[in-house]
Amino acid sequence: MNVPIRKPKTTSGTRSESVYAGLRRAIIEQALMPGDKLPEDIIGDRFGVSRTIVRAALARLHAEGLIDLQPNKGATIAQPSLSEAQDIFETRMCLERQVIARLIEKVTDRDIERLEQHVALEMKANAHDGPAAIRLAGEFHILLAALSGNGVLARYVNEVVSRCSLILALYSRPHSSDCSINEHQQIIDALRARDGRTAIDAMDHHLQAVTDRALLSSNSEKHRDIRSILDRYAS
Numbered sequence: 001m002n003v004p005i006r007k008p009k010t011t012s013g014t015r016s017e018s019v020y021a022g023l024r025r026a027i028i029e030q031a032l033m034p035g036d037k038l039p040e041d042i043i044g045d046r047f048g049v050s051r052t053i054v055r056a057a058l059a060r061l062h063a064e065g066l067i068d069l070q071p072n073k074g075a076t077i078a079q080p081s082l083s084e085a086q087d088i089f090e091t092r093m094c095l096e097r098q099v100i101a102r103l104i105e106k107v108t109d110r111d112i113e114r115l116e117q118h119v120a121l122e123m124k125a126n127a128h129d130g131p132a133a134i135r136l137a138g139e140f141h142i143l144l145a146a147l148s149g150n151g152v153l154a155r156y157v158n159e160v161v162s163r164c165s166l167i168l169a170l171y172s173r174p175h176s177s178d179c180s181i182n183e184h185q186q187i188i189d190a191l192r193a194r195d196g197r198t199a200i201d202a203m204d205h206h207l208q209a210v211t212d213r214a215l216l217s218s219n220s221e222k223h224r225d226i227r228s229i230l231d232r233y234a235s
Helices: 011-028 040-047 051-063 082-106 109-128 130-147 151-171 177-192 196-212 226-231
Strands: 067-070 074-077
Touching (some): 011 040, 011 151, 011 226, 051 067, 051 074, 082 130, 082 177, 109 177, 130 177, 177 196
Antiparallel strands (some): 067 074
């Protein structure tokens, strides 16, 4: 029997993954804001990679809807329209209801423990690290989807949650992170009780609150130093 040989991950692939992960995190944590330009030379300089590697990472981010790529204009952080934002939140609501519906049938005590541990990280970050708190709030939903056991559903939730971070950066009004953490805890409590109706209602209430915060306002900043921003994510 011929056993397929798994090729080792190439150095260029590893570097591209590092650039992709760093840029994606900067976007999710709202260090990079909608409309910010992403010059290939600056990214390559900050991450210590070639433009070819940078382009591979940018192509992945473009495929996920996190950046726009325009011929002869380069890459910029995506700026979803208000109409598109509404569509994305509507889609997210449907996806996450399905996550809860699957979880309520299979959630284990170990799963509940992992969710509790994640909320504890959210609470810790909320006290002293705003960008991490933003990222962890989204990752709570990604963890829920992963625990559902449906890989396709988890992939879609991952993408839509990331795009919602962009929307909140572009349109949102200030809000209390404490509210989100409390709402996450309510979802966990309902899952622990295996109460599907309450869990779905808690998720609907939570996502509606997030949607309501996506109100049109200007959060743009002029003269943003992309070099210094990327330095925090290139390590």
